[in-house]
Amino acid sequence: MTLPASQRSLTLDDFDYHLPEELIAQHPAAERRASRLLHVQPDALHDLMFPAVLDLLQPSDCLVVNDTRVIKARLFGKKATGGAVEILLDRLIDADHAYAMVRASKSPQPGSYIDVAGHAVEVLGRDPDHGDQYHLRFGSEILPLLDTHGSVPLPPYISHEADADDERRYQTVYADASKPGAVAAPTAGLHFDDALLAAIQAKGVKLVKVTLHVGAGTFAPVRVTNIAEHKMHSEWFSVPQNAVDAILEAKARGGRCVAVGTTSMRSLESAAALSGSGGSLRAATGDTSIFITPGFKFNVVDALITNFHLPKSTLMMLISAFAGMQRVRTAYAHAVAQRYRFFSYGDAMFLEKKLNDSEI
Incomplete structure (x- = not known):
């Protein structure tokens, strides 16, 4: 029973x-x-x-x-090797630091850089206190970069890419x-x-x-x-x-x-x-x-x-x-x-x- x-x-x-x-x-x-x-x-x-x-x-x-x-929290970039990277920001720490989920064919290593539309984003490592997310340092303020190059992070069950609507x-x-x-x-x-x-x-x-x-x-x-x-x-x-x-x-x-x-x-x-x-x-x-x-x-x-x-x-x-x-x-x-x-x-x-x- x-x-x-x-x-x-x-x-x-x-x-x-x-x-x-x-x-x-x-x-x-x-x-x-x-x-x-x-x-x-x-x-x-x-x-x-x-x-x-x-x-x-x-x-x-x-x-x-x-x-x-x-915020337009989804960004796309490339590793130094040319491999594609998708970044989904989870939390803004300050003007140029954030925690994020990073998707790539191979996990980026601490000290490496991701190129996002000509902006260098440094991978500082993973933080176990934040779900093992990556701690990223941006070479410039994050919000203007997101406004220009980011996209709205629609939920995974929505099949279309985010548009102006x-x-x-x-x-x-x-x-x-x-x-x-x-x-x-x-x-x-x-x-x-x-x-x-x-x-x-x-x-x-x-x-x-x-x-x-x-x-x-x-x-x-x-x-x-x-x-x-x-x-x-x-x-x-x-x-x-x-x-x-x-x-x-x-x-x-x-x-x-x-x-x-x-x-x-x-x-x-x-x-x-x-x-x-x-x-x-x-x-x-x-x-x-x-x-x-x-x-x-x-x-x-x-x-x-x-x-x-x-x-x-x-x-x-x-x-x-x-x-x-x-x-x-x-x-x-x-x-x-x-x-x-x-x-x-x-x-x-x-x-x-x-x-x-x-x-x-």
């Missing part, structure tokens, strides 16, 4: 589901707000269009978004030009346009901004069967004091904290976990490798707007922890049957928090 999930260690198979390949969205909807929205309540599912989020939000709520800006649509409308650093978009935010955000704020909902620079590790598969053995990649985040004040004020007046995307959620719950005050939200800045799985106690977020995630991914574990494993399974089966579009350019869900800790 197979024990229920509540009575055994969770494995990767607990977060699997069947997805027909044709449901993986290869391009965004014609307009940002034209996506569908599945409202997942404790006891019901509702098929909506994304602008209905305006009706699901209450004037006392606050809506928390991640204002990171996606991707540069515009794989970026939220509220991405802050002064906060570049994400190598993947916080995709739940891609559904909002300026008019919808204006309508939400006109209703009385407070728009709150946090920052988490999404790293390349977000695409990394979980390679262990027992999920407790998985090690999360680290990402830089910031929850400023004005965000904390707005969230606490909303809760004091009976409102909810509604997170747009798992990155906003992880920022807020990381700040609460690091506060050292029993889960109370405090301002925080630094690295987070928070791993949210069923059994996690949520201290800040009351509802979550999110896209549909890959089978067996850490994000499936996160939403299962938040809304309940069985409810998420039911919602995903419904979404597949109703032909929702999945992943980064796909449709969205509005998830209500599970009612109690005993709900699986």
Whole structure:
């Protein structure tokens, strides 16, 4: 007899589901707000269009978004031998240093150089504290080089090369030009346009901004069967004091904290976990490798707007922890049957928090 999930260690198979390949969205909807929205309540599912989020939000709520800006993190170059090299930046360390994944026929050696459009990039070695990624030193400032020669690092399940439309649509409308650093978009935010955000704020909902620079590790598969053995990649985040004040004020007046995307959620719950005050939200800045799985106690977020995630991914574990494993399974089966579009350019869900800790 197979024990229920509540009575055994969770494995990767607990977060699997069947997805027909044709449901993986290869391009965004014609307009940002034209996506569908599945409202997942404790006891019901509702098929909506994304602008209905305006009706699901209450004037006392606050809506928390991640204002990171996606950089053109993919570069192509050559080794001194002439061999082709692909560089995918994961994190900017400073103006001319970065951690990156490097793909080549033979691993580049410390002290060697990669030529990127006439710019010499020195390989300083691998850093075991950053997933064994390469530490690279650029001969000039990185961001101008990326703007000129880089390309948008679309997820591996999107088959086309990034083009000008991707540069515009794989970026939220509220991405802050002064906060570049994400190598993947916080995709739940891609559904909002300026008019919808204006309508939400006109209703009385407070728009709150946090920052988490999404790293390349977000695409990394979980390679262990027992999920407790998985090690999360680290990402830089910031929850400023004005965000904390707005969230606490909303809760004091009976409102909810509604997170747009798992990155906003992880920022807020990381700040609460690091506060050292029993889960109370405090301002925080630094690295987070928070791993949210069923059994996690949520201290800040009351509802979550999110896209549909890959089978067996850490994000499936996160939403299962938040809304309940069985409810998420039911919602995903419904979404597949109703032909929702999945992943980064796909449709969205509005998830209500599970009612109690005993709900699986």
